[in-house]
Amino acid sequence: MNMxxxxxxxxxxxxTVDDHHHDRRRYPHGVAFMDGQYLPMSEAxxxxxxxxxxxxxxxxxxxxxxxxxxxxxxLHLDRFLRGVEQLRMKLAVSRAEIEAILNNCVALSxxxxxxxxxxxxxxxxxxxxxxxxxxxxxxxxxAVPFASVANKEQLERGLHVVVSETVRIPPKSVDPTxxxxxxxDLVKGLFDAYDAGAETALILNVEGHIAExxxxxxxxxxxxxxxxxxxxxxxxxxxRTVFDLCAELGLPVSATDVGRDELASAEEVFITxxxxxxxxxxxxxxxxxxAGQIGSTTRRLVELYWQKHDDPAWSxxxxxxx
Amino acid sequence: MNMxxxxxxxxxxxxTVDDHHHDRRRYPHGVAFMDGQYLPMSEAxxxxxxxxxxxxxxxxxxxxxxxxxxxxxxLHLDRFLRGVEQLRMKLAVSRAEIEAILNNCVALSxxxxxxxxxxxxxxxxxxxxxxxxxxxxxxxxxAVPFASVANKEQLERGLHVVVSETVRIPPKSVDPTxxxxxxxDLVKGLFDAYDAGAETALILNVEGHIAExxxxxxxxxxxxxxxxxxxxxxxxxxxRTVFDLCAELGLPVSATDVGRDELASAEEVFITxxxxxxxxxxxxxxxxxxAGQIGSTTRRLVELYWQKHDDPAWSxxxxxxx
Numbered sequence: 001m002n003m004x005x006x007x008x009x010x011x012x013x014x015x016t017v018d019d020h021h022h023d024r025r026r027y028p029h030g031v032a033f034m035d036g037q038y039l040p041m042s043e044a045x046x047x048x049x050x051x052x053x054x055x056x057x058x059x060x061x062x063x064x065x066x067x068x069x070x071x072x073x074x075l076h077l078d079r080f081l082r083g084v085e086q087l088r089m090k091l092a093v094s095r096a097e098i099e100a101i102l103n104n105c106v107a108l109s110x111x112x113x114x115x116x117x118x119x120x121x122x123x124x125x126x127x128x129x130x131x132x133x134x135x136x137x138x139x140x141x142x143a144v145p146f147a148s149v150a151n152k153e154q155l156e157r158g159l160h161v162v163v164s165e166t167v168r169i170p171p172k173s174v175d176p177t178x179x180x181x182x183x184x185d186l187v188k189g190l191f192d193a194y195d196a197g198a199e200t201a202l203i204l205n206v207e208g209h210i211a212e213x214x215x216x217x218x219x220x221x222x223x224x225x226x227x228x229x230x231x232x233x234x235x236x237x238x239x240r241t242v243f244d245l246c247a248e249l250g251l252p253v254s255a256t257d258v259g260r261d262e263l264a265s266a267e268e269v270f271i272t273x274x275x276x277x278x279x280x281x282x283x284x285x286x287x288x289x290x291a292g293q294i295g296s297t298t299r300r301l302v303e304l305y306w307q308k309h310d311d312p313a314w315s316x317x318x319x320x321x322x
Numbered sequence: 323m324n325m326x327x328x329x330x331x332x333x334x335x336x337x338t339v340d341d342h343h344h345d346r347r348r349y350p351h352g353v354a355f356m357d358g359q360y361l362p363m364s365e366a367x368x369x370x371x372x373x374x375x376x377x378x379x380x381x382x383x384x385x386x387x388x389x390x391x392x393x394x395x396x397l398h399l400d401r402f403l404r405g406v407e408q409l410r411m412k413l414a415v416s417r418a419e420i421e422a423i424l425n426n427c428v429a430l431s432x433x434x435x436x437x438x439x440x441x442x443x444x445x446x447x448x449x450x451x452x453x454x455x456x457x458x459x460x461x462x463x464x465a466v467p468f469a470s471v472a473n474k475e476q477l478e479r480g481l482h483v484v485v486s487e488t489v490r491i492p493p494k495s496v497d498p499t500x501x502x503x504x505x506x507d508l509v510k511g512l513f514d515a516y517d518a519g520a521e522t523a524l525i526l527n528v529e530g531h532i533a534e535x536x537x538x539x540x541x542x543x544x545x546x547x548x549x550x551x552x553x554x555x556x557x558x559x560x561x562r563t564v565f566d567l568c569a570e571l572g573l574p575v576s577a578t579d580v581g582r583d584e585l586a587s588a589e590e591v592f593i594t595x596x597x598x599x600x601x602x603x604x605x606x607x608x609x610x611x612x613a614g615q616i617g618s619t620t621r622r623l624v625e626l627y628w629q630k631h632d633d634p635a636w637s638x639x640x641x642x643x644x
Contacts, residue, residue, distance in 0.1 A: 013643075014426060014429050014430055014642075014643055015360050015426055015430070016360065017353055017360045017361060017362060017430050018359045018360065018361055018365075019362075019365075020361075020365060021356065021357065021359060021361055021365045021366075021367070022357065022359065023357065024357070025369070025446070025448075025458075026448050027369065027371060027450075028371070028450045031339055032370065034343065035343065035344065035345065035346070037340045037343060037344065038337050038338065038339045038340065039339060039340055039342075039343055040339060040341075041369075041371065042369075043340075043341075043342060043343045044343075044369060044370045044371070045343070045367035045368060045369050045370065046367060046368060046370060046375060047347070047349065047363075047364075047366060047367050048354065048366045048367065048368060048439075048441065048462060048464060049349065049350070049363065049366070049466075052375065053368060053374065053375050053503070054503060055503055055505035055506075055508075055509060056378035056503045056504055056505060056506065057505060057506065057509050087506075087509075088513060104336060104337055107336050108336055108337070108339055117370075119370065122509075124347070126347075126348050128349075128350045128466070128469070130469070130471065130536075130537075130597075131512075132509055132512060132513070133516065136347075140370060142370060144371075144450070147450070147452070149452065166494070166495065167492065167494040167495045168495065169491050169492075169495045169496065169504070170489065170492065170495070170528075172488070172489040172528075173488065173489045173490065173491045173492070173495070173506075173507040174491065174504075174506045174507055174510075178506075180506060181375070181376060181377055181378045182378055182491070182496075182504045182506060183377035183378055183379060184377075184378065184379065184409075184495075184496045184500075184502060184504060185495040185496055186377075187377060187379050187409075187444075187454055188496075190453075190454060191410060191454070194455065206492075206494075206528075214452075215452075275452075320336075321335075321336055
């Protein structure tokens with residue numbers, strides 16, 4: 001239906017109600033699972049009345065597949081299932097079933113490298129009651145092509161980041177260990193970054209220290225030691241992986257307060273995310289980090305991070321077919 | 323497709339990908355507008371990839387229709403359009419077009435009393451870029467039957483409320499004047515209320531004073547004066563309406579800090595929401611408010627509030643047909 005027509009006709013005759021939505025949008029290639037069905041991404045939709053949309057009452061996790069292997073799937077499942085429990089939601093699928101569903105979404109999509117999301121929303125109640133206890137919680141999963149916070153050029157020369165004054169939603173409001181979609185603070189940070197000519201942002205915690213950025217944690221390296229913010233941030237799986245890699249490399253690392261000054265004077269800085277792994281930062285607030293080049297410790301960690309993707313101790317194969 | 327079958331078959335053959343989602347959920351009767359079409363509520367869905375879902379990157383407003391008339395539609399449109407601008411989104415529809423669309427949603431639904439929502443989501447970009455500037459923002463509207471925070475019994479005897487220790491997302495994180503779907507703090511408050519045997523909750527602001535509840539503002543009356551929290555809350559239209567009604571009745575009212583003790587010792591307490599109007603509270607944290615009955619000032623305000631729904635200065639007619 002044409003919008004202009006709808007508008008001019010409003011005070012003469014009412015427009016008709018169509019039976020079906022005609023969606024002309026393009027969607028990335030992938031496969032979703034919902035309500036027992038495997039579907040193309042164009043069909044993966046939730047009602048505007050789902051509390052997962054209307055109240056962002058949902059938790060999720062994202063795991064990636066690289067060269068046909070899930071990376072640290074167990075850790076992502078652990079975090080997801082814990083979040084579902086903390087939000088007092090119930091899944092109609094078991095952990096083993098989720099694993100099978102994620103495998104199938106990737107296998108059916110055919111992607112050898114994929115960004116795989118599992119979601120639990122509060123759903124809705126059959127009576128549209130506002131009582132969340134009466135809602136039928138909903139599980140959704142999908143696999144789309146692998147995505148990265150940093151593009152190829154940015155990975156090669158390091159990201160340009162600004163520190164925004166926006167404060168990350170504090171733990172007393174929303175528990176950051178329950179991975180959630182409350183991102184308006186992070187989106188505000190992103191716009192602050194664009195305004196300053198940078199590519200992405202770090203925002204602060206309530207105490208004025210560095211927290212995290214849109215979809216990533218951050219690490220600073222000074223005097224050979226690594227530090228990452230310890231309070232008010234998502235306990236990222238890639239963040240944890242850095243701790244594991246540091247243990248292997250004998251590098252000291254700690255989760256603690258990271259001040260703005262400390263970040264500005266760091267020798268090396270990198271961000272971590274399932275969407276891209278370990279990604280170097282070479283400019284902060286317009287100034288070079290260290291010598292303005294990707295540092296040697298960051299390079300070692302990036303290399304080891306990707307090596308682990310073939311290691312059966314860190315990854316599990318996707319069963320594409322039999 | 324049967325879930326059990328899908329699971330047991332995963333390591334033998336892959337399941338098939340269906341063309342279309344079969345949704346067996348029931349939806350409230352109503353009409354939605356999206357992408358130039360008017361649709362039944364069962365068709366009003368957004369992609370799981372829309373940033374409005376994945377990042378709760380959206381703003382909205384809800385206006386109600388009572389006895390065939392919109393109540394204070396202009397104020398809701400003002401707030402909605404301001405929120406869209408603040409989030410740096412762009413609407414493909416003008417204010418006049420939105421008015422016509424909302425009218426049509428209500429008229430086509432046939433509801434004489436309706437809960438009418440207008441939404442703008444960040445949308446997605448055709449390339450699924452993570453850059454919000456590249457997203458095609460999306461306008462959606464719908465009309466469903468009128469809903470209330472308090473049911474009939476609760477309106478007659480007053481709500482039972484608890485004060486939860488949960489802290490409302492502070493303004494430094496998310497601007498509360500931009501009406502948003504970041505509700506996990508409010509949902510946490512609701513569960514705290516249920517655990518305490520109450521019906522709904524008030525949560526705190528960062529300073530430990532009373533903020534608001536899930537979908538409503540709150541007022542306390544002491545010594546003939548009304549107070550409502552001034553900081554860190556949504557500037558509700560019903561809240562503003564109470565100020566206007568108080569001016570008419572010659573009642574002193576102010577937006578300022580409201581302490582927990584102050585609320586506990588108030589003579590009367592009520593909450594305000596487009597979903598239900600002015601709703602009395604007669605128990606807080608298990609103790610009666612005043613004498614535990616709905617107070618006389620609350621009753622006067624409730625009465626005047628509903629009277630205004632027929633007043634052309636406060637309401638505008640829905641054009642159901644011509």
